[in-house]
Amino acid sequence: MTIESGMPRYPASWHPYPEVTMLASHGAEGRETRRIVMGTHTGTHVDAPRHFVPNGKTIDNLNLDIFVGLACVLDFHYVSPNQAINAGMVRNSLGDRYPERVLFNFAWEENKDSPSYYSGCPYLTEDAVDFLLDNGCRLIGLDTPMPDNPHDSSMPIHKKLLGNNVPIVEGLVNLQSLVEYNSFMLVVAPLKVREGDGAPARVFATVND
Numbered sequence: 478m479t480i481e482s483g484m485p486r487y488p489a490s491w492h493p494y495p496e497v498t499m500l501a502s503h504g505a506e507g508r509e510t511r512r513i514v515m516g517t518h519t520g521t522h523v524d525a526p527r528h529f530v531p532n533g534k535t536i537d538n539l540n541l542d543i544f545v546g547l548a549c550v551l552d553f554h555y556v557s558p559n560q561a562i563n564a565g566m567v568r569n570s571l572g573d574r575y576p577e578r579v580l581f582n583f584a585w586e587e588n589k590d591s592p593s594y595y596s597g598c599p600y601l602t603e604d605a606v607d608f609l610l611d612n613g614c615r616l617i618g619l620d621t622p623m624p625d626n627p628h629d630s631s632m633p634i635h636k637k638l639l640g641n642n643v644p645i646v647e648g649l650v651n652l653q654s655l656v657e658y659n660s661f662m663l664v665v666a667p668l669k670v671r672e673g674d675g676a677p678a679r680v681f682a683t684v685n686d
């Protein structure tokens with residue numbers, strides 16, 4: 478997701494409104510420099526275990542090999558708002574692919590400028606996550622802002638994934654362009670924030686045509 482003023486922000490009092498503003502310009506200071514204001518969970522970002530696990534691993538201490546390697550995208554662009562994705566749906570969509578890094582396409586980025594981006598997103602059930610963990614999943618990504626039912630404030634899916642040291646990549650975009658590929662090389666590069674509970678990330682894939 479592009480980092481810019483007015484980008485989506487989790488609607489909680491502790492999240493600042495994202496701002497990208499000019500500090501220096503070519504006309505005055507002979508260079509351009511900008512100031513960025515954003516929370517650690519804004520835009521495309523990674524949740525580290527510390528986000529929901531007291532004393533959990535922080536973003537600066539996660540092994541980077543989790544973030545680079547073969548991945549696949551499961552295409553659920555057809556689901557309804559607030560629809561639950563269960564283990565059977567994940568198993569069917571995955572087929573014979575090995576789910577070490579799994580991204581979920583809900584075509585949800587279309588809603589990113591609406592309040593329903595946060596309140597209406599589809600979500601994973603506990604049995605879906607158990608299925609992925611039991612089959613070797615080490616990283617999950619979604620084009621929604623959270624893997625949990627947005628109306629369940631206890632956040633069981635966050636806690637199960639992060640409690641198993643599985644980082645969550647949230648707020649992905651452009652997943653539709655990857656659904657035609659069986660698998661691809663994924664690179665997730667979260668900023669190295671000291672004791673970071675999460676961090677903004679640049680995320681991209683390379684494919685073999």
Ligand SMILES: [Zn+2]
Binds near residue numbers: 518523647
């Ligand atoms: Zn987050």
